[in-house]
Amino acid sequence: xxxxxxxxxxxxxxxxxxxxxxxxxxxxxxxxxxxxxxxxxxxxxxxxxxxxxxxxxxxxxxxxxxxxxxxxxxxxxxxxxxxxxxxxxxxxxxxxxxxxxxxxxxxxxxxxxxxxxxxxxxxxxxxxxxxxxxxxxxxxxxxxxxxxxxxxxxxxxxxxxxxxxxxxxxxxxxxxxxxxxxxxxxxxxxxxxxxxxxxxxxxxxxxxxxxxxxxxxxxxxxxxxxxxxxxxxxxxxxxxxxxxxxxxxxxxxxxxxxxxxxxxxxxxxxxxxxxxxxxxxxxxxxxxxx
Numbered sequence: 001x002x003x004x005x006x007x008x009x010x011x012x013x014x015x016x017x018x019x020x021x022x023x024x025x026x027x028x029x030x031x032x033x034x035x036x037x038x039x040x041x042x043x044x045x046x047x048x049x050x051x052x053x054x055x056x057x058x059x060x061x062x063x064x065x066x067x068x069x070x071x072x073x074x075x076x077x078x079x080x081x082x083x084x085x086x087x088x089x090x091x092x093x094x095x096x097x098x099x100x101x102x103x104x105x106x107x108x109x110x111x112x113x114x115x116x117x118x119x120x121x122x123x124x125x126x127x128x129x130x131x132x133x134x135x136x137x138x139x140x141x142x143x144x145x146x147x148x149x150x151x152x153x154x155x156x157x158x159x160x161x162x163x164x165x166x167x168x169x170x171x172x173x174x175x176x177x178x179x180x181x182x183x184x185x186x187x188x189x190x191x192x193x194x195x196x197x198x199x200x201x202x203x204x205x206x207x208x209x210x211x212x213x214x215x216x217x218x219x220x221x222x223x224x225x226x227x228x229x230x231x232x233x234x235x236x237x238x239x240x241x242x243x244x245x246x247x248x249x250x251x252x253x254x255x256x257x258x259x260x261x262x263x264x265x266x267x268x269x270x271x272x273x274x275x276x277x278x279x280x281x282x283x284x285x286x287x288x289x290x
Contacts, residue, residue, distance in 0.1 A: 125256065136175045175205060
């Protein structure tokens with residue numbers, strides 16, 4: 001009996017409570033461990049990129065394709081039209097945000113393989129071409145100051161020849177040369193020739209000793225256009241900007257075509273000008289009735 005009483009009076013020791021599990025909501029809210037593979041940053045250089053082929057423009061939308069198709073069909077059905085009407089139609093085709101260059105393309109009835117049928121020259125357009133022209137002048141002596149006073153961007157003699165030949169300096173759009181400098185400038189034929197920058201008497205870019213160098217510089221700065229037939233017997237040149245008034249464009253186009261017509265080589269038989277097309281940088285071509 002005594003033992004039973006001792007057992008009943010002895011304090012009951014409760015077993016140690018097991019760790020209470022966190023609520024399901026708390027466990028669910030805990031962020032899941034991030035896989036090691038996901039932690040790696042993706043290198044942009046490692047992602048495959050589609051290579052764009054040079055010379056191929058981006059795909060046009062269906063709406064634009066249909067619009068251009070209708071415009072080309074309309075111009076083709078109209079046939080050759082007068083200069084005034086062509087300029088008016090060209091103005092309607094403007095869709096680019098920048099000031100497009102108005103271009104003229106003339107198909108000549110010449111034999112490009114014959115050197116005596118090469119057509120080349122230069123003409124100061126009545127209203128310029130609408131952009132600044134960087135002019136370089138190869139000269140020496142008193143002509144240096146004359147060229148600078150006339151507005152030439154780059155002027156030099158033997159030092160400029162060496163700079164072009166050894167350093168590849170070509171920061172100019174037109175190259176002029178005085179007659180007494182051609183002996184040194186002729187060494188630059190391989191550099192300037194392929195770029196159409198080589199001074200030549202036919203293009204008016206070689207100034208004779210009796211010529212007015214300052215006047216020639218001012219003409220090219222104002223927008224004197226140099227033209228040359230290519231290996232397919234065609235001439236391509238810019239004759240203004242879309243922002244020009246219609247009358248200014250008409251006068252520039254007419255002056256350019258008449259200049260080309262006046263330099264018909266004696267060896268050409270039959271039609272000299274087979275066709276003339278007017279266009280802008282981002283527009284279809286319009287055939288002219290000239």
